[in-house]
Structure formats: structure tokens, C-alpha cells
Amino acid sequence: MKQKLGANHPALDDVTLLVSELVTNALIHSNSRNGGRITLAIADCHDRIHVDVVDAGGENIPQVCEDIMFAEGGRGLMLVKLMSCAWNVYEDSAGRTVWFQVKYTREDSDLSCPRKWAHREAASRPEAAH
Numbered sequence: 854m855k856q857k858l859g860a861n862h863p864a865l866d867d868v869t870l871l872v873s874e875l876v877t878n879a880l881i882h883s884n885s886r887n888g889g890r891i892t893l894a895i896a897d898c899h900d901r902i903h904v905d906v907v908d909a910g911g912e913n914i915p916q917v918c919e920d921i922m923f924a925e926g927g928r929g930l931m932l933v934k935l936m937s938c939a940w941n942v943y944e945d946s947a948g949r950t951v952w953f954q955v956k957y958t959r960e961d962s963d964l965s966c967p968r969k970w971a972h973r974e975a976a977s978r979p980e981a982a983h
């Protein structure tokens with residue numbers, strides 16, 4: 854995750870935790886548990902990270918355990934629900950996807966403003982000095 858997002862990414866810790874929960878769920882609860890394929894896709898969008906975890910589906914349904922006070926497990930999807938700005942589950946020909954998004958604020962606002970870069974590049978060209 855560090856390699857993909859960068860060690861200083863503001864969402865790194867939250868995304869790492871939630872990805873770990875979802876991949877563990879796919880390994881334990883889905884039909885991918887016996888060596889089947891699990892696919893992880895991460896996109897760093899404008900103000901959020903989007904993550905897809907795709908497994909082989911199966912009889913178990915990913916659902917948040919609401920009564921976790923005294924339960925030993927059942928916290929993974931509750932964490933996803935609480936720490937993400939959106940999440941859901943869908944099935945298609947690729948399998949079952951559990952996805953979530955974590956919002957963050959970029960520390961270097963220049964990165965989110967391409968017009969600023971264009972302006973700087975123009976200013977640094979020799980003809981721009983005339």
C-alpha cells in the first residue's frame with residue numbers, strides 16, 4: 854500500500870487497515886478461500902481513494918454485524934462502514950466486489966489544480982517573458 858500511495862499519503866493508514874479487513878474476509882468467508890483468486894484494485898482519485906476487493910462470491914453475504922459489543926469477531930465491515938465515506942457490495946461476471954472509498958485532503962493543493970501548473974509552465978517558457 855505504501856508503494857502504491859506513497860509513505861506520506863494522508864489516507865495510507867486508514868486504507869491499509871480497511872484493505873486488510875476486506876482481503877481477510879475474502880480469504881476466510883468467500884469461495885476464494887481454497888486458493889481461489891482475490892483481486893485488489895486501488896485508485897487514487899481527486900479527493901478520495903477507491904478500493905475494490907473482488908472474490909469468487911459464495912453463500913455467505915458480506916454484512917455489517919450491528920451487535921459487536923460482546924462479539925469476538927464481526928468488526929471488519931463495521932470499521933469499513935465507520936471509516937469510509939461510501940461502501941457497498943455487488944456481483945457481476947468477475948465475482949463479488951466489496952468496495953469502499955476513503956476521503957482525504959491533499960496537503961499540496963497544487964496537485965489538485967492542473968491550471969496552476971499550466972500557468973507556471975507558460976511563465977517559465979522564454980517567449981512568456983516578452
Ligand SMILES: Nc1ncnc2c1ncn2[C@@H]1O[C@H](COP(=O)(O)OP(=O)(O)O)[C@@H](O)[C@H]1O
Nearest residue numbers: 878879882883913914915916926927928929930
Ligand atoms: N468477502 C466476503 N464473502 C462472503 N461473506 C462475507 C465477506 N465479507 C464478510 N462476509 C460476511 O459478513 C460477516 C461480517 O464480516 P466482518 O465484519 O468482517 O466480521 P468477521 O470477519 O469477523 O466475521 C462475516 O462473518 C461473513 O459472514
Ligand SMILES: [Mg+2]
Nearest residue numbers: 874878929930
Ligand atoms: Mg472480517
